[in-house]
Amino acid sequence: MTVAGLRALKGRRQMTMLYVETLDEARAAAAAGIDILSIIDPLWTPAMREAAGDCFVQVGLLYGELVTTEDYLRAAHRAMRIGGDCVYCAAGLGTIRALAEEGIPVISHVGLIPSKATWTGGFKAVGKTADSALAVWRHVQALEEAGALGAELEVVPERVATEISRRTSLLLFSMGAGAGADAQYLFAEDVLGCTRGHRPRHAKTYRNFAAEYERLQQERIAAFREFAGEVRSGAYPAPQHLVPIEPEEFDAFLSALGAG
Known part of the structure; x- marks a missing residue:
């Protein structure tokens, strides 16, 4: 236009x-x-x-x-x-x-x-x-x-x-x-x-976006509360959230630490 x-x-x-x-x-x-x-x-x-x-x-x-x-x-x-x-x-x-x-x-x-x-x-x-x-x-x-x-x-x-x-x-x-x-x-x-x-x-x-924003805010609070609860209980982090290392590499790392 x-x-x-x-x-x-x-x-x-x-x-x-x-x-x-x-x-x-x-x-x-x-x-x-x-x-x-x-x-x-x-x-x-x-x-x-x-x-x-x-x-x-x-x-x-x-x-x-x-x-x-x-x-x-x-x-x-x-x-x-x-x-x-x-x-x-x-x-x-x-x-x-x-x-x-x-x-x-x-x-x-x-x-x-x-x-x-x-x-x-x-x-x-x-x-x-x-x-x-x-x-x-x-x-x-x-x-x-x-x-x-x-x-x-x-x-x-x-x-x-x-x-x-x-x-x-x-x-x-x-x-x-x-x-x-x-x-x-x-x-x-x-x-x-x-x-x-x-x-x-x-x-x-x-x-009515105000109601939708309030719903999302309650969902946000609930998500944060669940995160905090899982951290306290040990449910998070789970194995899928972690970086793996091969056993032999970890053993070599430990040996190096001990030698140090």
Whole structure:
């Protein structure tokens, strides 16, 4: 998938997007035909690029750890050299413009922006009043003017998201903003039922990995307990676990020890 390919899909079909953290998650997403992966910069390696297969990968540049425009430019170029397809940047419009001017595809964030949630009243929906919805629209327009490729659209009423998506060339990745956006974005840990901490309203669990991990942990404890018990009883190590030596060689060894 390329930037041109993503843009060609806007308005034609819903795309799928997952935030993944491990090589196994990336491989599974690629095998499942997920369109887009989001992977934060510290986890972005050549091995992760290989695991992601044909998925379009957004590399998340961490707001707060990067500060200046030059910080973002260096990190973005490094991410692209590894094989990233675009970068996520929650910094200001000047930084987004600078990245876009370098030809780096940039995804930003509108609606509920976790790193800036204090400006919109905390971790709650944005765009539920006409003024708030217009503020989201103006933010989208500003990102479009700055040259962004798209934006994560988080916790905005579906009807608002649909109207904004119809009126912008940006690709909008919905996190709790409904099917009127261009892609549906979930975290792998929510999909797999192993969420740590708060689980957002829009999250949906498709498998219970938490129960499977707990089962495996109990099996791990049982295996370790059996190992310890066999060591204490003398059942381990057994003959098949040991290296043999021919009797004549051992006798020669003992003779040498005695001579020494």
